[in-house]
Amino acid sequence: MNKSYWLLALFVVAMACTSTKESKNQEDYGTPNEAASASEMSGPDIIAQGEALVKASDCKTCHHTVNKIIGPSHTDVAKKYEFTEANVKYLAEKIIKGGSGVWGEVVMTTHPDLSQADAEKMARYVLSLDGEKEH
Numbered sequence: 001m002n003k004s005y006w007l008l009a010l011f012v013v014a015m016a017c018t019s020t021k022e023s024k025n026q027e028d029y030g031t032p033n034e035a036a037s038a039s040e041m042s043g044p045d046i047i048a049q050g051e052a053l054v055k056a057s058d059c060k061t062c063h064h065t066v067n068k069i070i071g072p073s074h075t076d077v078a079k080k081y082e083f084t085e086a087n088v089k090y091l092a093e094k095i096i097k098g099g100s101g102v103w104g105e106v107v108m109t110t111h112p113d114l115s116q117a118d119a120e121k122m123a124r125y126v127l128s129l130d131g132e133k134e135h
């Protein structure tokens, strides 16, 4: 009786040790997984970089996040276009080359100093403003 009680106690202690170790392992693996998803092309990091680029550029002279000023609000742009790779490329090119005719007669100025990569980050940020997320 006494002996089996001790065996049971030992077993419980052993189980407790194993489960502690397991949950610690999960924590250890959690961080790299998060880092991997953040580095995907549409990850929060890219969107945040795009937002910073838009804020640092002259976009806000003509675009407000939710109100139409000279150009359409970036939220309206996000509602018009689906968040696809093709649209990211199209909008990035439009940001660099400027132009008119989609939203009206007013012309968007060119941004020849922007790299295609930066313009795509801006486009991803704009497309992320689909009205369902807060920004």
Ligand code: HEC
Binding pocket: 054, 057, 058, 059, 060, 061, 062, 063, 070, 071, 072, 077, 091, 094, 095, 099, 100, 101, 102, 103, 104, 105, 106, 107, 108, 109, 111, 122, 123, 126
């Ligand atoms: C001089 C004013 C002006 C500035 C500065 C400007 N835009 Fe625009 N933008 C416009 C106008 C006007 C339109 C609508 C063009 C059209 O109807 O084709 C537009 C359209 C857009 C569109 C939608 C394009 C389309 O074809 O639907 C995006 C995206 C955009 N702008 C992003 C930006 C970003 C990012 C910046 C900063 C790098 C920027 N704009 C700077 C005036 C401006």
